[in-house]
Amino acid sequence: xxxxxxxxxxxxxxxxxxxxxxxxxxxxxxxxxxxxxxxxxxxxxxxxxxxxxxxxxxxxxxxxxxxxxxxxxxxxxxxxxxxxxxxxxxxxxxxxxxxxxxxxxxxxxxxxxxxxxxxxxxxxxxxxxxxxxxxxxxxxxxxxxxxxxxxxxxxxxxxxxxxxxxxxxxxxxxxxxxxxxxxxxxxxxxxxx
Numbered sequence: 694x695x696x697x698x699x700x701x702x703x704x705x706x707x708x709x710x711x712x713x714x715x716x717x718x719x720x721x722x723x724x725x726x727x728x729x730x731x732x733x734x735x736x737x738x739x740x741x742x743x744x745x746x747x748x749x750x751x752x753x754x755x756x757x758x759x760x761x762x763x764x765x766x767x768x769x770x771x772x773x774x775x776x777x778x779x780x781x782x783x784x785x786x787x788x789x790x791x792x793x794x795x796x797x798x799x800x801x802x803x804x805x806x807x808x809x810x811x812x813x814x815x816x817x818x819x820x821x822x823x824x825x826x827x828x829x830x831x832x833x834x835x836x837x838x839x840x841x842x843x844x845x846x847x848x849x850x851x852x853x854x855x856x857x858x859x860x861x862x863x864x865x866x867x868x869x870x871x872x873x874x875x876x877x878x879x880x881x882x883x884x885x886x
Contacts, residue, residue: 699745699782702767703733706780708760709753710794727873729792732852735871736784741864744783746770746811748824750794753778768814774821781811785864790855791824799851800828801842801858806835849880 711726736742747769749757757766772778779793784801789811791800808831810816810823820827832841842858844851856866868886869877880886 699742700737702745702747702769702780703737703742703782705757705767706747706778706792707733709749709756709778712756728846728848728852728876731873731876732855732871733780733782733792736782736866739866739870741784741866742782743786744812746781746814748772748779748781748793748819750774750776750778750821752776753794770810770816771818772821772824773818777821779824784859788859788862788864791828793824796845797825798843798845799855800844801855802828802832803840803862804836806831849876849883852876852880853884 707726707730710729733742747767748771749769750772752775754769754771777793777795777797779791779797782790782792784790787803789802789805791811793799805811809828810819811828829841829843832838842854844854852868852872856868856871859866868880872880
């Protein structure tokens with residue numbers, strides 16, 4: 694059941710991400726959407742996404758409510774942002790990934806502090822700032838700063854850094870499973886695989 698819900702959450706997030714890119718311009722679509730879609734769908738296909746939660750902006754909430762009945766949408770938290778939406782996923786039941794639209798850096802944590810909003814279903818509204826920097830601050834205050842990753846989406850570098858982080862945590866993923874064929878060829882050349 695959790696797998697099916699995560700698949701639906703991811704599908705909704707990718708719809709929002711694609712529409713956000715379309716509302717921007719063609720360059721945004723190329724830069725923002727396909728690499729994140731390939732990566733997240735690759736994790737899902739590999740059976741590594743074990744839990745998820747959506748954080749929707751007002752734009753995303755309105756967009757989805759025009760396309761789905763409210764009763765068909767999963768539980769989600771509202772972000773006090775007009776544009777930026779995020780998805781939280783658990784990878785292999787132990788790594789916590791937070792990905793977002795627009796210029797939101799991808800974040801990975803080996804554990805979550807007790808006051809994290811990511812897995813707390815009682816939290817229904819959260820600020821954009823809390824997800825951008827607050828969760829990272831809570832992590833550093835609780836555990837120190839060595840076992841997290843916050844990476845901007847520079848082409849291929851972000852995927853490489855996420856894969857390296859996961860490998861350090863004992864989760865090995867073939868880059869070909871999370872990259873497009875063209876990106877994988879460039880990745881092999883750039884990182885010497």
